[in-house]
Amino acid sequence: MEAGFVSIGTISMYYREMGRGSPLVYVHGNTASSLWYELVMDVPGYRVFAPDMPNFGRSSPLLEEITIAHYAESVAGFMDAKGIKDAVIVGHSLGGCVAQMLALNRHDLAKALILIDSGSPMGLVTPKDRHPLIELMRTNRAVLEQALRAVVPGLKDEAFFQKLVDDAQQMATSAWIGNAEALSHFDISSKCAEYQGRVLVIRGSLxxxxxxxxxxQTTEAFPNASLVTLEDIGHSVIVEDPMLFLKLLREFLAEEREPLWQK
Structure with missing residues (x-):
């Protein structure tokens, strides 16, 4: 696996890269980074990229207002810098919303989408009375651990889980409340019909x-979408059962042969 940094304007973005072949881009979720995709980077026949978005992991903070649109612009900038087009984009949680916006704004970049336990095109509202708990997660590791365990109920590797907690604590201070607000204000539901690429929506039953x-709602918003529900999986199949995710990914990729927007 390779790793490095690219400059996108004033932002320095860290990324992981592995393999050769057609492009596949992983977009991580909230309180996360490319680390969450560490176990699913090896995809034969594909050149796999996993960037840390601004505010996350090893990337620098976002200097603009925290919005899903700005996160999508950063991923688009990363793809442009690396010369990536017609990629399959995989987005997890908040990253699923980023992937949706990226696909709508830049048809040339997103050949198809896989949305893993993603916020819907109408966003994900966090009541403001939950903000104190979010701040407590930022400042209290024990509370953060409890919150993260709830979204990865199937993850049994304690050492890797602690790495995810360490990783979450690297998130920019402003992003803890900022990301919740960004998801609350996100709504692209009126535009989803414009995207003609295939979309696979994955949700864990737990x-x-x-x-x-x-x-x-997400599945019905896109013209060519299908939904798969995974039994006994929580919010994050990529770390709870990476082999199951890779199986689903391979099946999806096997059907994804035609160029984007050719119809």
Missing amino acids: DALITDEMAK
Whole structure:
């Protein structure tokens, strides 16, 4: 696996890269980074990229207002810098919203989407009375651990889990509340019909954050979308059962042969 940094304007973005072949881009979720994709980077026949978005991991802070649109612009900038086009984009949680916006704004970049326990095109509202708990997660590791365990119920590797907690603590201070606000204000539901690429929506049956109704809303919003529900999986199949995710990914990629927007 290779790793490095690219400059996108004033932002320095860290990324991981592995393999050769057609492009596949992983977009991580909230309180996360490319580390969450560490176990699923090896995809034969694909050149896999996993950037840390600004505010996360080893990338520098976002200097603009925290919005899903600005995160999508940063991923687009990363792809442009690396010469990536017509990629399959995989987005997890908040990263699923970023992937949706990227696909709508830059048809040339997103050949197809896989949305893992993603916020819907109508966003994900966090009540303001939950903000003190979010701040407590930022400042209290024990509270953060408890919150993260709830979204990865199937993860049994304690050492790797602690790495995820360490990683979450690297998130920019402003992003803890900022990301919640960005998701609350996100709404692209009126534009989803414009995207003609294939979309696979994945939801874990034990996900306490993304409901079955939200997953159905996402699936119904896109013309060429399908929904898969994974039994006994929570919010994060990529770390709870990476082999299962890779199986689903390979099946999806096997059907993804035609160029984007050719119809």
